[in-house]
Amino acid sequence: MPLTGTARRKTQQDAAESGTSALVAESEPARLDRKRLDVFTHARLWKNPCGFAARFNYIALRYNVPLYGWVEERFGLSRVEFVVIYSLAIHDGVTASEIASSTAFPKNTLSRAVNRLLKLGYIARKADGDDRRMQILTLLPAGRAIYDEALPRFAGMEQEMLAPLSLVEREMLSMLLAKVVLATFGTDQAEQEPQE
Amino acid sequence: MPLTGTARRKTQQDAAESGTSALVAESEPARLDRKRLDVFTHARLWKNPCGFAARFNYIALRYNVPLYGWVEERFGLSRVEFVVIYSLAIHDGVTASEIASSTAFPKNTLSRAVNRLLKLGYIARKADGDDRRMQILTLLPAGRAIYDEALPRFAGMEQEMLAPLSLVEREMLSMLLAKVVLATFGTDQAEQEPQE
């Protein structure tokens, strides 16, 4: 299994700023007033008029940066490239543009990623029978091997992230996030195109 | 108030892939089975072994992309640049490296952003008295005007995001997020440097 891949540029991005109006009673750091988390980060998270967004961004950041950094080092794959593999592992036979529209990567970036993965032998591609514009992508064993190795790490990080929550709280959180996510579809899908 | 700023490159990034192991009972789309949200996005969110992370990323994405797109169009400011302004509005007198370490933008990127904002007259900078390496940044009226105009939009987006939740649910969510965020500090701060 060719887990090599020439080590390349590390592309961390994201950032965890901003947030939005709080109708909500801020439960200030309260008890866990924190060791000595720098005063500015503290402000960004707790004195931010957009507190929810700030926390979402913050969590997404803390989760993504180390993981994709590791992916880059371990497999020599950029974030987009790994996303393609991960996407196919979750739902094989999808097309590049579907991944693009679902993940907000521009399609040319996806195109490059796909081509590199093809060259590396991690995925395969064949034109769709009906619509020959569409390129059906499938995960090859080598690609799956990468996913198989990476998944535990991603899962582990999520566990770490959820560690402070009880099982009930996790279910609660899962439910609340689901509500938000599902609602997003109804609106955005129509009024303002998804992204890309 | 110079809200001009030459329109420049739009830099959306982020992406909303991945997720992590679910000890949690997935409350499948259930009732809200959704209009016709594309099958792949559906898989990414519900059939993903890293469901939490996937949702976090998804939400962060849906929130950030349109907002920063607007910021770019309206003010001609890149994401980092706006982040600097936003940061100072929340906590004036912070230094570039503090913003860097708190938001995961590399410090040279911050450096450029700061210099451009200086040139545009949005912020001011003066060396700290004690440690003359440090550059204290402050928000100028022109910069605050930008913040003042942008905030409602950011706040509005957050409201939209929270729309599907009742007030109780919002408080619940706020609390759960806070728990996760606060816990993150204890560990990461020590074992693995924040970022940057």
Next chain:
DNA sequence: TTTATATGGTTCCATATAGAACGAATATCG
């Protein structure tokens, strides 16, 4: 059929990005 429009994917190219090396101001320790 021809013309116009939309969509998947690639290519081109200006530019923003981020690693690395650097300079200046500190801090630490002998």
Next chain:
DNA sequence: CGATATTCGTTCTATATGGAACCATATAAA
């Protein structure tokens, strides 16, 4: 005090990024 190691910020430079133009296929209208 002088030497070494840190830290804040900048400059340099290779490269990844993403907007726009493009080609091919497909669909709709005429």
